[in-house]
Amino acid sequence: KIISKMAQTVASSGGDLARPFTVAVEGNVGSGKTTFLQHFNKNQNVAVLAEPIDMWRNCSSYNLLELMYQDPKKWSFTFQSYVQLTMLRQHQRKTRQPIKLMERSLYSARYCFVEKLCRDGLMAKPSMEVIDQWFNYVTKLEDTQLDLIVYLRTSPEVAFERILKRNRSEERTVAFEYIRDLHDIHEAWLYNKTLHKCKAPVIVLNADLDQSVIEEEYMKFEPHILNKIP
Numbered sequence: 378k379i380i381s382k383m384a385q386t387v388a389s390s391g392g393d394l395a396r397p398f399t400v401a402v403e404g405n406v407g408s409g410k411t412t413f414l415q416h417f418n419k420n421q422n423v424a425v426l427a428e429p430i431d432m433w434r435n436c437s438s439y440n441l442l443e444l445m446y447q448d449p450k451k452w453s454f455t456f457q458s459y460v461q462l463t464m465l466r467q468h469q470r471k472t473r474q475p476i477k478l479m480e481r482s483l484y485s486a487r488y489c490f491v492e493k494l495c496r497d498g499l500m501a502k503p504s505m506e507v508i509d510q511w512f513n514y515v516t517k518l519e520d521t522q523l524d525l526i527v528y529l530r531t532s533p534e535v536a537f538e539r540i541l542k543r544n545r546s547e548e549r550t551v552a553f554e555y556i557r558d559l560h561d562i563h564e565a566w567l568y569n570k571t572l573h574k575c576k577a578p579v580i581v582l583n584a585d586l587d588q589s590v591i592e593e594e595y596m597k598f599e600p601h602i603l604n605k606i607p
């Protein structure tokens with residue numbers, strides 16, 4: 378199915394890929410997306426785009442990530458607007474390589490994080506409406522389409538333990554309940570597929586595995602991600 382999608386893309390662009398085969402790496406906070414991306418960094422056919430978290434921490438010297446965690450009611454619209462802009466830039470970034478691996482996407486920002494803010498009553502309805510109109514507009518563009526989603530599936534307990542261990546300063550107030558709820562939303566979106574329609578195929582990896590054995594899990598799925606080169 379994936380290969381035929383690829384062939385279609387090639388055919389419709391007259392033999393030239395209109396955009397790289399685009400893979401979004403998704404999963405809860407602390408699921409190991411960074412480690413996964415590092416594994417593919419060595420491959421010459423893959424452009425790896427890390428999440429623009431440094432930009433969120435330094436938007437003309439404002440740490441929007443910190444502001445959002447400190448006072449989500451006040452800052453979530455500002456933060457999500459900036460996440461949406463920086464993610465759009467990642468989707469539109471041109472690459473020399475035929476495969477593009479992205480850490481997260483416009484889709485998880487909307488379907489997981491905005492969803493959670495909304496459920497908690499932390500984003501006002503009119504703000505949500507503006508985010509949604511932008512989202513609906515930009516996700517119609519060809520550049521923002523995905524060909525595959527890799528879901529790094531963890532239990533919320535493991536994700537939470539990793540967050541505590543890495544001790545990122547902005548995340549010091551993150552409670553287990555937040556990670557559990559984000560887990561449930563990721564599950565509904567990518568595993569049970571009961572939340573939002575998901576056009577791209579999804580492959581699910583067991584990301585609870587310890588770092589010493591997770592490479593094997595990556596290797597199992599590597600052909601899905603890499604054997605698309607025509």
Ligand code: DGT
Binds near residue numbers: 412
């Ligand atoms: P990893 O390598 O799987 O541990 O990935 P992380 O945890 O470094 O990356 P990610 O994207 O799960 O989260 C980075 C931080 O940014 C985390 O504190 C959650 C936050 N974050 C990411 N995207 C959004 C968003 O769209 N909205 C909100 N409110 N927070 C977000």
